[in-house]
Amino acid sequence: MESRINEIAASKGISIYRLARMVGMTDRALYKYERVGLDKAQFGCMVRIADALGCSLEDLYRKEGEPN
DSSP states (O other): OOBOHHHHHHHTTOOHHHHHHHHTOOHHHHHHHHHHOSTTOOHHHHHHHHHHHTOOTGGGBOOTTOOO
């Protein structure tokens, strides 16, 4: 599944680097989620990301047919 992490973070004025530090991950891992998708992402990581961005887990995933 495609990720909307970067889109949501940007809309809140949060860089991927800053988000990574907020959730205890590397920015490289977050960039990988953007490039490859969230299929292999760990649930706990996704919960921390959603909490940091103030959104639901569902919001992190681009729905089929939704434009980029």
